[in-house]
Amino acid sequence: MSQPSPNVAPAVSSVPWANPDTASPTAAPGDRYGYAPESVARQSAPASYGRFPGVEYVNIQEVFADGGYTSPKPITNPMAKVALWFAVFGIFGFTLVVSIVLAIIALIQAQSLPERIGSREAIAALVYDGILVFVGLSIYLLGLF
DSSP states (O other): OOOOOOOOOOOOOSSGGGOTTSOOTTOOTTOSSSOOGGGOEETTEEOOOOOOTTGGGOOHHHHTGGGSOOOOOOOOOHHHHHHHHHHHTGGGSHHHHHHHHHHHHHHHHHTTSGGGTTHHHHHHHHHHHHHHHHHHHHHHHHHHO
16 A cells, blocks of 8 residues: 655745735735735725615624624514414414514514614414404304304
8 A cells, every 4th residue: 555645835936915014005004915905906096895785773882892793682573473473373263362462572672773674473363363353253253143
């Protein structure tokens, strides 16, 4: 058996990015590899990247707490989800009334949340509750005749 050849890459000195000791001409101070976005300049003016969509609702102190990057807690409307689940079990009667009340509260809360988070679930709960009420009243009225 022959021995496998060692995987040693040859040193490339003609390519500027191959040597981390020589920084790129666009490198920021302290950025050896030239990857810092602040280091990019367009015709002697720093590049403007704008704001990433959705960051206006993020608390930066929560993201960079604990010494590392932690994703921010998503903005949710748990009342809308609860209303939808109560609507699913609305055939039992009592949960139908609870679902209607919770869905109305969730719709009011959704008005103050960005992009009205939870309004679709609350509307779905109200529509499903309306269908259950219509079917229940139809069965009741058909039973009278």
